[in-house]
Amino acid sequence: MHDKANWPNDFNARWNYISYFPERTTQVPLLDADTKLGASGMSVDKAWTYTVGSDNVKIAVIDSGIQWENPDLVNKVALNSAELKGDKRPQTAAGAECGGTGALAGYDCNGDGSFTVADYRDDPRFAGVVAGEPCFTDGDRKKPGADRIKGDINRNCILDPGDIIAFPGFSDGVDDDANGYTDDIAGWDFFKNDNDPYDDTRFGHGTGEAEDSSAEANNGDGDPGVCPGCRFIPLRVGDSFIGDANDFGKAVVYATDNGAKVVQEALGTLDQTLFSKAAIDYAYSKNVIVVASMADENSRHHNMPGTANHTLTVHTVRYNEQKPESSNTYVAYDMCSNYGGHLSMSISGTSCSSEATGRASGIAGLVYSMAEKKGLTLTAEEVIQLFKMNADDIDVAESRMPSPAYYYSHAGFDQRFGYGRANAARMMQAIDSGMIPPEVDVVSPEWFEPIHADRTSGPIAVMGRVSALRAKSYDFKVQWAPGVQPEEADYKDLVAPLTNIPAATVSGGAAQLAQFDPRQIDTAHTRDPDSPHGENDRSISIRVHAVAHYDGGDVHGEARRVVAITNEKNGLDADLLPGFPMNLGASLEGSVKLADIDGDGQRDIVVPDSSGRLHVFSMKSGKPTEVAGFPYLTHRIDGINPDLSTEPTVPSYLAAPAYKAGAQGGIDPMLAREAVMAAAAIGDLNGDGKPEIVLTSWPGSIYVLDATGKDLPGWPKRLPLVPSCPLDTSKPMPASCMDTFHGFARGTYSAPVLVDLTKDGKPEIVISAFDGNLYAYKTDGSMLEGYPVALKSPRSDRPSRIMATPTAVDLNGDGIPELVSGSNQQIGGGGGAGPVFAVDGRGNNAPGGPYLPNWPIAMTSVKLYPVIAEGIVASQAAADLDGDGVAEIVIQGNGAPPIAVKADPGPQAGFEEPPNRLPKRTDETGAETYGFQSMSNFGSQTKADTNDVMLPLFSQPSVGDMDQDGVPDLIVSGGSLTLAGSLAGGGQRAERSQQLIAIWSGKTGAMLPGAPIVVEDYTFLLNHAVADVSGDGYPEVITGTGGYFVHAADGCGNEAPGFPKFTNGWVASTAAVGDVDGDKALEVVVGTREGYLFAWHTKGKSDGAIEWESFHHDNANTGNYLNKLDQGGGKASTPLICAAADGDASGKLDAGGGCGCRTASSTSEGSNLGLASAAALAALLVGRRRRAARVAA
Template structure:
C-alpha cells in the first residue's frame, strides 16, 4: 500500500496497542478517503483526517465569524485563508517516511501514542535477529530496503512491525509497568517487550533489548537505533526530566495523522529522529552542532531546532554549513521575548528562521485577522518567515519543519534532488505577503492596534506567512527559484570605517542550475526594512548568465563591495527602533531572476549589518585594534589584571569556543600574551584522549573523518561562559587565572598559561536515572525529581576559607553542591555542601556565582547563594542560602540560623530563570560593620537581608529585611520601596512598575552618601502586558535599569532609566567615567548598547556605546593602556571584543569594577579593589544636586511600543504593586506557551 495512505498502518497500530493492553475505545476508524485528491474542497469535512478538525493554522479558507465580530481586514480577504493552506498541500502529499526530520531538543517521551510509530528506526543497527519477526517467528516480508522489516505490509519500518514478535507480544506476569513521569504503578503485568517499563511498546524498548555496544552500520554511533542523546552522550534520547518540549516539537512537525487520536502533525507521512541536545530548549550549542552533523550523516532532510543556545561557536556554524552543503535545511527559532536580540543558533548563516502570527480575537471565529503579530515572538533583520500558531517561535519551528518535510517529500515524488537553498527560497518566494494597510493608517485608533507591516519583507513578519500549498505546487510545476546566498559579512557584523579593510566584500553565491539563464543585482539601503525605492546598486546588474554558471562562490569572486566610509546610514527611524537601535543599520540585498521556458522565478537574500563612520558620528573613544573579532560568542565577562608583569592591566577574555585569551595593549593594539590563549579540553565524543569506556567517540563518523566536511573535531572544546578569577594563589607575586567550563571542568593556570599541579578538575558525572524504577540508581542521577547535571556556570570565587592565610576556590555546580578546593586541588574539609531546600519541588542546579563575606564575625566567610530549585505550589519562589564557612563541619549544620530563606522569583525559563539564578552580593547596608546579603529574583524587588533574616512565615518576606526606614508619618518601612515609585527625575513612562528580570545585581554608592546602593535591571508591568497580550495590539514595553538608595530604599532621582532590551545574565559595573566624582552604572543590553548612567539618569558624554550585538557579559573597568585613565572592555554574543577610553581616572570613584565586584569574584563590597576609591564627591547626589536630565520626559511617542495601555483600578502604589502579581503570572504563562505542544 502506498505510504500516502495510512490505513494499513493504522490497523497495525491497533494491533500493537492491543498487544500492550492499551484502551482503544476512543479510537475512530481511519477515514478511508484521506488524503483527498487534488482539487478537493477542504471546507468539506469528508475531506478531513479523523483527527484534524480544521485547525485554523492549517486551513486554506477563512472561518465563519461569530456575530458581532468586525469584518476581516482587506489583507485577510485578499489571501482568503486563516492559515498556511496545509490542508490543500495534503492533496499533493502527506509526506514520505523516507523523509526524516531531525528534532533537536529536550528528548522524547517514548510512550506518546501519536509518535510511537513515527520514529525513524535505523535498520543499520537492527540487523539479523534484531529485525522484527512475524507471529510464527519467521522473517517478515517487504521489498528492497524493507525486506525483512515490513511485517505489517504498510510500506515502512516502524515499531508496529514488532507487534506480533514473540519477544514483544503478551505479558510478563508479576512485573509491573509504570506511568512515565511520576513512575507510579500503572499495570500489574508489563507487556513482554516493554523493557523500559512504561506500559507500551515503543522504540525505547528496542534500545533496552538490542543495544550491544557494536556499531553495526559503522557510522560512528554505536547502537543508534532510534536517535541519539548528545546531552548525556548515549544512545537513548529519552527526556528523563519529562520537560516535554522536544516531544511537543515532534508532534507539531511529525505527529501521526488520521489515527483517531491526538493531533495531526504538519507532515504526518514523514518520520522523525529524536536527538537530545539538552534537558530543555536552552542548551550548549556544541551539543546542537554534534546533533546537526549526525542528522546530516544519517540522511535527514530537515533539522528542526526550537532552541535558544547559550553560546554560538565556529563549530556550530560549520555544522550548519555542513548540513546546508548536503541539502539539509535547518529550521530555527527566532525566540520568544518580543525582542530583536539575536537568538542562537538561528542567527548563523544558512538557517530558515521563523516565528508565529496568529488570530487577534478570543478565538479564531471571533477574529478579524489571522495576520496578527504573536507578541511572544522575536523579530528583526534575520527573520525569514511567519508561521501560523499561538505558541511562539517554538510552535513555528515545528510547523515550519513539517512544511519542509512536505516540500522534500513532493520533491522526492518528482525525483528532484532539492538543495537546502532551493528549499529556503521556495519558502520565501511563495509566502503570503503580510501587508496590512490598516497598520499604516493615520488614524491611531486603527493603526495603534496593529504592528507595522508593508509590502515585501519587513522585520515583524519577514517574507510573509508560509503557504504550504503554493510551495508543493511550485515543486510540482518545476518553478524552482534560483539559489541566492550571502555568506559574508555575517549577520549583524559591526563594521567600523578605518578599522578594517577599505572595501567590504559581499561574498555569496547565485545560481539557477535548472533554468535556462538568470539575472542578478546587488544593492544596499539604510535601515532595517527600507522600501524598494531606497535601494541603491553596489554593482551593475548582471543579466543572461547561463543557468549552469555559478556567480560568486568565495572571497576571490565577491558578488559586490562597498567602502564603509562612504555609506550614509541616515534614515527615518522605523516604528520599532524609537530608541535608535537601528540608526547605524544598513541592509544588503541580492536579487535574482531565473528564466525558464515560459516563466520566470525570483530569488532573494538579505543581510543586515551596522556601519559606524564619520557620517553618523563615529566612535572617537574606541581604542585602536577594536572591535576585535574572536570567532565565537563572548558570554563570559572579561577581567582586567596584569598577567605579563609589565605593571599595566591586561584583558583576560574567556570565549565560548574554550579559549581563554589574554591580551596586552603594550604595543598600542591588542596582542595575545605569550602562553595564551589557553584551550580547554575537547568535548566528550570528539576527544581522542578519553579512556573512559562510558564516553563514546564519534570521530569515525563521516562528518569528522572526512576533511572536506569543514568540521575540525579536535578543536571543539568545552565552552567558557562565565568570568574567570584572577588572583595570586601561591604567593609568588604572579597572578593565576581560575575558570570553569560549562561542561563541568575547573581550571587553574599560571601567568604562562600552564596548568597548576592538581588541575584541571572535572565535576562528577550525573547519569540519567534508570527507566525501570526497580533497578538501583546512581546518586545523584537525573530524572523528573532531579534536575541535576554535570556543569559549571557560576564564576569561581577566591577567598581564604579556613584562616590559614591561603586562598581557597569556591565553586557552585550543576550537581546542586557548593565545592571548596585548596590550591593543590584537594577539597577543603566540610565540603562540598548540598544546596537544597526541604520544600523544593525537586533538586536542581546551582547556577549562581556565590558571594562570600564574614557576616558572623568569626573570621571565616560565609557563602551566600541561590539555587534553581523552585519552592511552593506554583514554583514561583526560590530559595536563598547562607552556608556556614565550616560547611558540613558546622555544629548546627551547614546553614546559618533561619536559612534557607525564600523569596518570590517566577520560573520563566529553564536553567537561566528558574528559582533564584541571579548571583547574590554583600554590602553593609545598615552601618553595623558587618555585611548584609542582597538577593534578586525574577519579578520581585531585590531583597536585602542581615545574617539572621528572622523566622519566615510561609512565603512572606523575612521580617528582618533591610533597609529600615522611618517614613515622614513616623511609621517604619522595611525593605526597598515598591518598585512602582520612580525617582522624581526619571524619564521612564508612568504609571508603570519596574521589576528585576534575568539580570545580576550590583552594589555601589552611586549617590555618594556613604551607604551602598542597589542596582538591578529588568522589565516592567507594561512589558508584561505586551507579552501576555498574545495578539497584535502593541503595548508600552519598557525595559528598565533601576537603582535604589541603600539608606532610604527609594529609587535614586533619575531611576529607573529606559534601556532597549532585556539584560540577560548581565552584571553591571559602577565607576566614575566622567571625572565628576559621581559613579556611572555601566551596563549592556540585548540590543546593541552599552550604557553609562549616573543616579540622575544622565548618560555620560559619548555614551551609550553601540556594539551591534547582544551583550550578556559584564563590562570591566580599568586602565589597560597605562595612561592612568579608565578604559571599559566588554564582549558581545556576536563574537566582538570592544574597548573604549573614558574621562575617568584609575584613582577616581570605582565601586564595582567587573563581574561580581572584583577579580576574585567575591561579590562583596568590602573586598578592597586595587584601583580607585569608594567616595570622593563633596555632597550626596540628591534631586537638588542633579541637573535636570536633558531631553523630554518619556511618552508614548518617545519609547518603543508606546504608552502603557493596561488599566488598573488605581494608580496608587498599593494598587500597582498588587497588579504586578497577576501580570507576572501572565508573563510566565506567555513564556510557557512554547511548551504546550508537549502536553
C-alpha cells in the same frame, strides 16, 4: 479540505493549516490584507493534495528529547534498521522472519510499507503479559496501570522505540552500521551522550516539537503534524530548549550524516561556537535545511544558534482576538515572538517561535517529499528560496496609520514578518511545475556586523554565491539601502547588474559578488517604528536578488544581510581604542576581567569565548596583542575528545563521517572545545606573587593556569558525571542523576570564586555546580575538607542545579567567609519561589551543620524559563547597609521585589519576607518599616512611564554608592509589568512596554530620582559595573542590553559623555572598567554574543569612584562590596543632587554627564503592589506553550 468528508479522523480544520477562512462569528470585516491573501492559514490542506510526506524524509528534532509513550508519535520515530540486524529484527507471532521488499525485507511485519515499532507488536519476545509487574500511566511513574507486556521495558504501558533500545541484547555495544554511533537505534542523546533520547525530566518541549512537524494522521488521536508521512529522529541536546550550542552542533552533524533532510531546532542556546556554526554550514553543504527559532521575548536580540549563515529563521503570526472565529485578521504579529532583520518567515500559530519551528519543519518535510516524488534532489538553499519566494506577503495598510493597532508592515520584507507567511500549497505547485528558484546565498559580511569606517583598510567585500543550474539562464544584482526594512525604491546598485548568465555558471563563491566603501555609505533614513531608541539608525540592508529564466517564466530568489556602519556621516566613535572592535569569531558570554597578567605593570584584557579559548590581550604596544602563551584552549568536548581515558564512559564519535573528513569537506574536530560562558577569576593562588587564572566550562571542567598559559599541577578537574536516573526501579540509584524528581546535570555556569577558607592566606577555589553542590578546591586540586556541600531546601521536593555564582562574605565573625548562593530549586505551587542559602565556610564540618541559622530562606521568584529563570538564578551581592561592619545580603528573584537581609535573617513565616531586613525607614504614614520601597514607586525625575511597575527580570544585582552618601545602593535591571503582559503572547499590539534599570537607595529605600532608567532591551544574565566614567566624581551604572547599546547612566538618569555606546549586538556579560593603556583614565571593555570585543576610553580616572569593577564585583568574583578593589578609591565631596528634569520625555537616555543630587523619597508607598505584580506576572506567563512543557506529563 473545506469539505469535512475529506478530513482525517483527527483533523479539526486547524485555522493555521487551511486555505480558507474559518466560520466567523464577528461582524467586524476582515482586514484588506487578509482578504487579498484569501486564507487564515498556510494552505497546508492544499499541499496535502500533492503529498502528505514521504517515509524516506526524516526530520531531526533537536530539543529536550522525547516522551516515548506519546501515541501520536510512537509510530513516527525513524528506527535505524542498520542497527537492528539479525535477531534484532522483528518477528511474526510465530517467531518467523517478517516480510517486506527491498530495504524493508525482514522488517515490515504488519505490511504497512514502513518499519516502525508497530512491527514488533506481535513478536513473541515482546508480546504477552508479565504478571505482577504493572506499567505506569503517568510520566512521574506514580500511577500503576495494568501489568506490562514483555516488551514494555520502560513500563509506560505502550510498546515504543525506547523499549527497542532497552530490550536485552539490542543495545549490544556494537556499531553495526559503522556510522560512529554505537547502537543508535532510535536517535541519540547528546546531552547525556548515550543512545536513549528519552526526556527524563518530562519537560515535554521536544515531544511537542515532534507533534508539530511529524505527528501521525488518521489515528483518531491528537492533531496531525504538518508532514504526517515524514519520519522524525529524536536528538536530545538538553533538558529543555536552553542549552549549549556544542551539543546542538553534535546533533546537527549526526542528523546530516544519518539521512535527515530537515533539522528542526526550536532552541535558544546560551552560546554560539565555531563548532556550532561549522555544523550548520556542514548541513547546508549536504542539502539539509536548518529551521531555527527566532525566540520568544518580543525583542530584536539575536537568538542563537539561529543567527548564523544558512538557517531559515521563523516565528509566528496569529489571529488577533481570543478565538479564530471572533477575529478579523490572521496575520497579526504574535506578541511572544522575536523580530529583526534576520527573520526569514512568519508561520501561522499561537505558540510563539517554537510552534513556528515545528510547523515550518513540517512544511520543509513536505517540500523534500514532493521533490522526491518528482525525482528532484533539492539543495538546502533551494528549499530556503522556495519558502521565501512563495510566501504570502504581509502588508497591512492599517499598520501605517497614526496610532496603529497593528505592528508595522509594508510590501516586501519587513522586520516584524520577514518575507511573509509560508504558503505550503504554492511551494508544492512550484516543485510540481519545475519552477525552482535560483540559489542565492550571502556569507559575508556577517549578520549584524559592526563596521567602523575608520577601522577598515578599504572596501568591504560581499561574498556569497548565485546559481540557477536548473534554468536556462539567470540575472542578478547586488544592492544596498539604509535601514533594516527599506522600501523597494530605496535600493541602489553596488555593482552593475549582470544579465543572461549561462545556467552552468556559478557566480561568486571564492570571488566577491560586489564591494562597498563604508566611508561613502549614508545610513540616514526615517527611523523605523520598531527602533524608538535608534537601534537601527546605523543599519543598512544588503541584498542579492536573482531571476532565473525558464521556458515557463521567471522565478526570483533573494538573500539579505543587515550590518551597521559607523562613519563620519553618522558620527565616528572617537572613544574606541585602537584595534577595536575585535571579532573573536565565537560568542562572548563570559565577562571580561582586567588584570596585569604579563607583569609589565599594565592591566591586560582577559576574556574567554564560547569556543573554549581564553584570550589575554595587552595594550602595551598601543593595540591589542595576545600575550605569550595565549589563547589557552579548553579540552575538546565529550564525544569529540580523542583522549578517552579522561572520560571512559563517554562514547567517541570521531569515526562519524563528518569528523573523519575533517576540515576538508567535513568538520574539523579541533573546533569542538568546551564552552566558557562565565568570567574567569584572577588571583595569586600559590603565594609566588604572580597571578593565576581560574576558568570554568559549561560541561563542568575547572582549569587553573599560570600567567604563561600553563596548567598548574593537579589541574584541570572535571565535575562528576550525572546520568539519567534508571527507569527500572530495581536498579540502584546513582548518587546524582536526572529525572522528574531530580533536576541535576553535569556542568557549571558559576564563575570561580577565590576566597581563603582556611585562614592560611591563600585562596581556595569555590564553584557551584549543576549537581546541586558547592565545591571548594585547594590550589593543588584536592577537595577542601567539608566539601562538597549540597544545597537542598527542605521546602522543595525536587533538588536542582545551581546557576548562581556564590558570594563570599564573613557573616558569623569567625574570620572564615561564608558562601551565599541561590539554587534553581522551585518552592511552592507553580515554582513561584526559590531558596537562598548561607553556607558556613567550614562546610559540612561546621559544628551546627553547613547552613547558618535561619537559612535557607525562600524568596518569591517566578519561573519564567527553565535553567536561566527558575528558582533563584541570580548571584547575590553582599554590602554593609547599616554601617555595623557586617554585610547584608542583597537577594534578587524574578518578578519580585529585591530584599536586603541581615546575616541572621530571622525566622521566616511562610513566604513573607524575613524580618531582619534593611534599610530601616519610615513609610508615608510615618510608621517604621524595613526594606526597599515598592517597585511602583519611581524616582521623581525618571524618564520611564510612571504608570507601571518595575520587575526584576533575568539579571543579577550589583551594589555601589551611586549618590555618594556613604551607603551603597542597589542596582537591579528588568522590565515593566506591561512588558510582562506582552510576553504572554496574543495578537494585540502592546501599547507600551519598558526595559528598566532600577536604583534603590541603600539609606532611604527609595529609588534614586533618575530611576528607573529606560533601556531598549533585556539585560540577560549580567550584573552591572559601577564606576565614574563621566569624570564628575559620581558613579554611573554601566550595562549592555540585547538591543545593541552599552549605557552609562548616573543616579539622575543622565548618560556619561559619549554614551550610550553602540555595538549592533547582544551584550549578555558584565562590562569591566580599568586602565588598560596606562593613561590613568578608565576604559570600559565588554563583549557581545556576536563575538565582538569593544573597548572605549572614558572621562573617568583610575583613582576615581570605582564601586563594582566587573562581574561579581572584583577579579576574585566574591560579590562582596566590602572587599577593597586594587583601583579607584575616589569619593565625591558631596552627595549627588539632581538638577531639574530635562531630556527626551520619550525615555531615550540623553548623553551628557553626571549631576549632583540629594535623594528624596518617592511620592507614594504602594503597599504590596510588588508582590501583586509578581503574581500577575506568573498568571500572564502560565499559558505560554513555548516556555513550558508542551504536552501533559
